[in-house]
Amino acid sequence: MGAFLRDPSVLVEWLRALLMSWGLSAGLTELVLYLLGGFALATGPMLWVIFLIWFERKAVARFQDRLGPNRVGKFGLLQPFADVLKLMTKEDIIPEGADKPLYWAAPILSVAGVLLLWPAIPLGLGIGGNLNVGVLYLIAAGTLGIFAILLAGWSSNNKYALLAAFRTVAQLVSYEVPMVLVLLLPVLLARSLNLQDIVQAQDVWFVVYVPLAALIFLIVSIAEVGRTPFDLLEAESEIIAGFHIEYSGMKFAMFFAGEFLHAFTIGILTAVFFLGGWRGPGADIYPVLGILYLWLKGFLVYFVVVWIRATHPRIRIDHMLNFSWKFLTPLALTLVTVGAVLDKVVVGWGVWPRALAHLASNVVVALVTLQLVRAWARRLPRPKVGEPRPVARPQPQTQPQPASGD
Amino acid sequence: MNGTQWAFIGVFFVLALLFPALPIVLGHFMGPRRPNPIKNDVYECGLKTYGTPWVPFKVQFYLFALVFLIFDVELVFLYPWAVAYGVLPMFAVFEGILFILMLAAALVYAWKREALDWYEPTMPEATD
Amino acid sequence: MVTTFLFGLIALIMVLAALVAVTNRNLVRATMGLVLVLFGNAVLFVLLEAYFLAMAQIIIYIGAIAILIVFAIMLTRHVGEDWGPAFHRAWPWALVIAGGLGGALLFWMVRWPGGQNTPAGQVDPNYVQALGQALVNPQGYVVPFEVASVLLLAALIGAIYVAWGGRRVKGPYPQRAEGGER
Incomplete structure (x- = not known):
């Protein structure tokens, strides 16, 4: 037991020896080990989703001064299981004129796209992903989700679904630019694309180096998931449910599970890139502890995501696109440029001075940005509060013109 | 080391497809199946869908995808530069920054030509 | 051995997907065939241990270009209603030319001595x-x-x-x- 805590690979070695003793060939043994590992890695998140659904419903309910699920099981903990059973026994309706193969493929891809992020994530020292192109792998795996939405929208043979798919893809594509840009900074600071190296390099968490980048990454990730301030893809009041409008039963459930798991996964990714990943007291000696730390940090970020969801209204599509292209992207470009120039200067200064120099540069960038935004906001024409605003005017103007805003 | 990682990802890819596929297939067979023309109809608010769902879309979608494509290609070039950053001399860093400035120029051009603006005929003017 | 088998499998999938991409009258399905071909290409890069290239292939070709193609399709009117002839009337000639070129390439590739070379060794882990x-x-x-x-x-x-x-x-x-x- 103690050996396992110190070095989890003894478990793998033990399994390998066991399988070999059963007379399996070396290649087959490896395959079985991969399958077992893959099973563990896929089952963990998929089961965790069931808890996440309960947690999010409960948390959002509390934010809105409601009780949330509280009937099935203690604190309603069994509610998601009841939901799964219910959805499982629902009729699987395939709308007329749907493109069947693609209609089936979409929900599967939507979950697979999220699950595929997991093998790259370093779960602890020597556990989990150790890819030398890890960051690019994450970006590449994300494209699968875009296609899931595009396929769902297109194959449903529904105007709302197609419209939603298009909005969504425009949104995802727009927010991928600042995301990819901002991820350059952890890569630049760690000098590696390997996520394990990025975690190892965080003697001081990167959120101390580049808090603005961490903030941008979080915002952009929320947009990539399509969570509330950016949930135009399922704007109920406009396009009913968006791209999954025609889906029912288990297929619908898969879209839902994919979204919840994605929300948690971005928490984990934020932790890996900016909050030191699995690092924490004792995690170097007991790598299993690292999994716990990573989980806690990821959950904390996930809670923030839920918090934002419960607090903010949806923003309009033109504002959303402007926010990405005209605010986040230039800001991210500036941050990368500043970071690249600065790090050459401060690289020999030791850990904390280097971190603080980066922090100072971020503060300066933030202040300048705020000034620019303020100057821009001052130039905006604004209706004055308290003056009568004509909502709809009759065509031949009989009423005297109310005082205009400016 | 990397070979085994990728072999694992290959196996995991198959599993990642199977994991969501299984409940869907299961649900497909567990649920009742009583289709009728009305139930299978495409959802619409009270009416039958008018025409085909294939309505031509705004050109803006295309422009966003286009600008994104350019950015994507350039950013993939920048990643090796960021990895090599530690061993690069200062002028090489500035070459990368020149590259970033080109990217910024692209952004400024797209911005000034209003390729990044979203127009709705019925929308009050975007507040900028 | 496993790599050879995987290569064969992926090549087969790619050829089939390419056929879908070329012959399917439904433009969106044809695009999905194209995406599958590009994805297979990325997997081949992984088999060649060119991981960076594989990821760039997915990010640029699938993540950006394929989406651009879908958007371009959606912008056109009467998509999916194009039932005109899919084959040009000179298609036998095209087949002869394409087959001839392909055969010649194959012939030279088989005879090329460089194809017999063994890989120079392990790929440098710091190749990025x-x-x-x-x-x-x-x-x-x-x-x-x-x-x-x-x-x-x-x-x-x-x-x-x-x-x-x-x-x-x-x-x-x-x-x-x-x-x-x-």
């Missing part, structure tokens, strides 16, 4: 760093690197000009209705 150094090295590829950025800038300018029609007025749609609130 080496690539990054080469990209900005004055003795390396710094000129193509910078020219690429200018080229992409030119491509963007050209594309926006073509899509926007060189218009300087604000927006293709009429602005807001008369007397709307500000």
Whole structure:
């Protein structure tokens, strides 16, 4: 037991020896080990989703001064299981004129796209992903989700679904630019694309180096998931449910599970890139502890995501696109440029001075940005509060013109 | 080391497809199946869908995808530069920054030509 | 052995997907066939241990270009209703030329002695760093690197000009209705 805590690979070695003793060939043994590992890695998140659904419903309910699920099981903990059973026994309706193969493929891809992020994530020292192109792998795996939405929208043979798919893809594509840009900074600071190296390099968490980048990454990730301030893809009041409008039963459930798991996964990714990943007291000696730390940090970020969801209204599509292209992207470009120039200067200064120099540069960038935004906001024409605003005017103007805003 | 990682990802890819596929297939067979023309109809608010769902879309979608494509290609070039950053001399860093400035120029051009603006005929003017 | 089998499998899938991409009358399905081909290509890169290239392939070709193609399809009118002839009437000639070229390429590839060479050894684990150094090295590829950025800038300018029609007025749609609130 103690050996396992110190070095989890003894478990793998033990399994390998066991399988070999059963007379399996070396290649087959490896395959079985991969399958077992893959099973563990896929089952963990998929089961965790069931808890996440309960947690999010409960948390959002509390934010809105409601009780949330509280009937099935203690604190309603069994509610998601009841939901799964219910959805499982629902009729699987395939709308007329749907493109069947693609209609089936979409929900599967939507979950697979999220699950595929997991093998790259370093779960602890020597556990989990150790890819030398890890960051690019994450970006590449994300494209699968875009296609899931595009396929769902297109194959449903529904105007709302197609419209939603298009909005969504425009949104995802727009927010991928600042995301990819901002991820350059952890890569630049760690000098590696390997996520394990990025975690190892965080003697001081990167959120101390580049808090603005961490903030941008979080915002952009929320947009990539399509969570509330950016949930135009399922704007109920406009396009009913968006791209999954025609889906029912288990297929619908898969879209839902994919979204919840994605929300948690971005928490984990934020932790890996900016909050030191699995690092924490004792995690170097007991790598299993690292999994716990990573989980806690990821959950904390996930809670923030839920918090934002419960607090903010949806923003309009033109504002959303402007926010990405005209605010986040230039800001991210500036941050990368500043970071690249600065790090050459401060690289020999030791850990904390280097971190603080980066922090100072971020503060300066933030202040300048705020000034620019303020100057821009001052130039905006604004209706004055308290003056009568004509909502709809009759065509031949009989009423005297109310005082205009400016 | 990397070979085994990728072999694992290959196996995991198959599993990642199977994991969501299984409940869907299961649900497909567990649920009742009583289709009728009305139930299978495409959802619409009270009416039958008018025409085909294939309505031509705004050109803006295309422009966003286009600008994104350019950015994507350039950013993939920048990643090796960021990895090599530690061993690069200062002028090489500035070459990368020149590259970033080109990217910024692209952004400024797209911005000034209003390729990044979203127009709705019925929308009050975007507040900028 | 496993690699050879995987190569065969992926090549088969790619050929089938390519056939879908070329022959399917439904443009979206044809695009999905194309995406599958590109994905298979990325997997082949992984088998060759060119991981960076594989990821770039997915990010650029599938993540950006395929989406651009889908958007372009959606912009056209009467998509999915194009039931004109899919084959040009000279298709036997095209087949002869394509088959001849393919056969010749195959012939030369089989005879090429370089195909028998064994790999030089393990791939350097730091090859991304080496690539990054080469990209900005004055003795390396710094000129193509910078020219690429200018080229992409030119491509963007050209594309926006073509899509926007060189218009300087604000927006293709009429602005807001008369007397709307500000």
